[in-house]
Amino acid sequence: MALLLSLAVLAASLPWASPAATPGTAFDNWLTATQTDYRVNQALYAKKAAGDNGTTIDESLSKAEDNKTTYVVDPKGSGDYKTINAALEAIPEGNTRRVILDLKPGEYREKIFLNLSKPYVTFKSDPLNPATIAWSDTAATVGKDGKPVGTVGSTTVAIESDYFVAYGVVFKNDAPLAKPGAKGGQAVALRVFGTKAAFYNCTIDGGQDTLYDHKGLHYFKDCVIRGSVDFIFGFGRSFYEGCKIISIVKEVAVLTAQQRTKTIEGAIESGFSFKNCSIKGESGGQIYLGRAWGDSSRVVYAFTEMSKEVVPVGWDGWSIKAPESSGIYYGEFKCSGPGSDAKKRVGWAQDLTEAQVKPFIGTHYVFGDSWILPPPTGKSAPSTKSAGGATSSAASPAESPASSPKSSATESPASSPKSAAKDSSASSPKSAAKDSSASSPKSSASYSTASSTKAASSATSEKKAL
Numbered sequence: 001m002a003l004l005l006s007l008a009v010l011a012a013s014l015p016w017a018s019p020a021a022t023p024g025t026a027f028d029n030w031l032t033a034t035q036t037d038y039r040v041n042q043a044l045y046a047k048k049a050a051g052d053n054g055t056t057i058d059e060s061l062s063k064a065e066d067n068k069t070t071y072v073v074d075p076k077g078s079g080d081y082k083t084i085n086a087a088l089e090a091i092p093e094g095n096t097r098r099v100i101l102d103l104k105p106g107e108y109r110e111k112i113f114l115n116l117s118k119p120y121v122t123f124k125s126d127p128l129n130p131a132t133i134a135w136s137d138t139a140a141t142v143g144k145d146g147k148p149v150g151t152v153g154s155t156t157v158a159i160e161s162d163y164f165v166a167y168g169v170v171f172k173n174d175a176p177l178a179k180p181g182a183k184g185g186q187a188v189a190l191r192v193f194g195t196k197a198a199f200y201n202c203t204i205d206g207g208q209d210t211l212y213d214h215k216g217l218h219y220f221k222d223c224v225i226r227g228s229v230d231f232i233f234g235f236g237r238s239f240y241e242g243c244k245i246i247s248i249v250k251e252v253a254v255l256t257a258q259q260r261t262k263t264i265e266g267a268i269e270s271g272f273s274f275k276n277c278s279i280k281g282e283s284g285g286q287i288y289l290g291r292a293w294g295d296s297s298r299v300v301y302a303f304t305e306m307s308k309e310v311v312p313v314g315w316d317g318w319s320i321k322a323p324e325s326s327g328i329y330y331g332e333f334k335c336s337g338p339g340s341d342a343k344k345r346v347g348w349a350q351d352l353t354e355a356q357v358k359p360f361i362g363t364h365y366v367f368g369d370s371w372i373l374p375p376p377t378g379k380s381a382p383s384t385k386s387a388g389g390a391t392s393s394a395a396s397p398a399e400s401p402a403s404s405p406k407s408s409a410t411e412s413p414a415s416s417p418k419s420a421a422k423d424s425s426a427s428s429p430k431s432a433a434k435d436s437s438a439s440s441p442k443s444s445a446s447y448s449t450a451s452s453t454k455a456a457s458s459a460t461s462e463k464k465a466l
């Protein structure tokens with residue numbers, strides 16, 4: 001609460017660096033209002049963040065994957081369930097197996113909350129003919145108790161359980177876009193609070209506060225993310241690879257509001273890393289790469305194409321008074337495009353060296369070897385209805401994962417922001433190829449029972465490469 005209050009107090013002196021942004025008081029208030037109703041569960045984060053340092057496939061996951069089951073969901077009525085909520089209700093609490101919801105194409109007009117007692121759930125769709133899950137609540141929507149639901153409550157799909165996977169799904173909040181200055185316009189399409197969640201070929205579509213990358217280890221691969229202000233925010237520790245990030249406003253968009261901070265337990269481990277992504281404004285406007293929600297906000301862009309809408313200063317300190325001496329860590333590495341010119345960046349943003357960027361630009365950043373699996377692209381096995389109304393795939397006997405020699409996958413943040421003097425020659429995307437091996441989910445794909453030794457050794461060599 002103290003933090004929120006101080007944010008409000010400091011709002012009047014927001015250090016917006018670009019004169020073109022010219023936010024007025026109403027705009028400042030609105031920005032502040034976006035931050036007043038976030039809730040976090042600190043104890044839970046501490047528990048989930050621990051893990052085994054991510055060097056071996058989690059045993060529980062291994063078992064869950066060896067005992068998959070599929071529920072067909074079809075709004076037209078020819079599946080096991082007509083709605084996603086009905087299918088989720090059928091999953092037992094304390095679920096231990098991979099449950100794949102095979103989502104037939106169409107619009108699912110549902111608001112979804114996946115309880116933490118139901119891990120190992122997959123939403124599988126077809127990216128070319130997707131299932132679209134849409135709702136249109138905003139923070140100002142009045143809930144059952146007569147009060148506004150707030151940012152968290154506005155969410156269309158909330159995932160609080162662990163080991164969630166989505167493939168080819170469109171997550172959408174289609175509330176009308178809030179006007180700058182309006183209150184209660186936050187409209188979250190997807191909130192991810194569980195750890196070890198992966199999203200492949202998904203679209204996350206909204207306006208203000210589209211993707212609440214709330215907490216935990218997350219991987220976004222080949223996704224499209226659309227929004228306006230603070231549209232990727234939270235204190236997840238996440239790796240975004242090959243994603244298209246699109247501002248939909250003709251005013252000012254802020255791509256990230258990363259909340260790494262010392263004041264929330266576990267949040268200091270968080271950060272957003274973008275690799276091989278593209279950033280553009282589909283309606284023009286201006287795009288800030290990020291602004292500091294947390295006192296130690298951390299965001300890295302590598303090999304990312306930035307369109308002309310990305311403002312030259314790049315970043316904003318928001319309410320942090322002296323960003324250069326705070327814990328903020330904003331860096332770029334070999335990005336390309338007209339918005340990537342590092343010459344006019346704020347002095348406290350970093351043109352990273354290869355050594356500095358390496359911890360961020362692979363699935364190792366999210367300890368992916370312990371949980372990232374290949375996307376569930378294949379056709380699901382023909383269904384034979386089982387007692388539970390679901391279909392079962394052949395279960396192969398579980399094999400316990402190799403216990404590999406553990407090395408601590410530490411990130412090595414160079415903590416002092418570099419001086420304003422920049423080497424702009426470093427920003428060409430030339431050597432993009434060199435690190436590709438470290439970042440593909442392939443090594444963890446070899447997770448499947450027989451090759452666990454291989455997975456372990458590739459994890460080891462990845463660590464060495466760092």
Ligand SMILES: *[C@@H]1O[C@H](CO)[C@@H](O)[C@H](O)[C@H]1NC(C)=O
Binds near residue numbers: 051
């Ligand atoms: C995880 O890493 C930390 C820090 O390097 C270390 O102290 C701890 O023993 C490791 N835990 C496991 C289970 O390997």
Ligand SMILES: *[C@@H]1O[C@H](CO)[C@@H](O)[C@H](O)[C@H]1NC(C)=O
Binds near residue numbers: 067096097395
């Ligand atoms: C697979 O899951 C079902 C439902 O939880 C359980 O009854 C069955 O014993 C599991 N099979 C294996 C091999 O673990």
Ligand SMILES: *[C@@H]1O[C@H](CO)[C@@H](O)[C@H](O)[C@H]1NC(C)=O
Binds near residue numbers: 093117
């Ligand atoms: C999750 O499910 C448990 C068990 O049914 C329930 O007690 C809890 O309130 C649920 N959590 C939320 C946030 O709804």
Ligand SMILES: *[C@@H]1O[C@H](CO)[C@@H](O)[C@H](O)[C@H]1NC(C)=O
Binds near residue numbers: 127128222377
């Ligand atoms: C997933 O997205 C990537 C990048 O857009 C694309 O190359 C790939 O074909 C997609 N995969 C599927 C199965 O659609």
Ligand SMILES: *[C@@H]1O[C@H](CO)[C@@H](O)[C@H](O)[C@H]1NC(C)=O
Binds near residue numbers: 276433
């Ligand atoms: C970058 O992403 C695109 C798809 O968005 C993909 O086709 C390409 O192979 C990726 N390049 C690298 C070096 O990962």
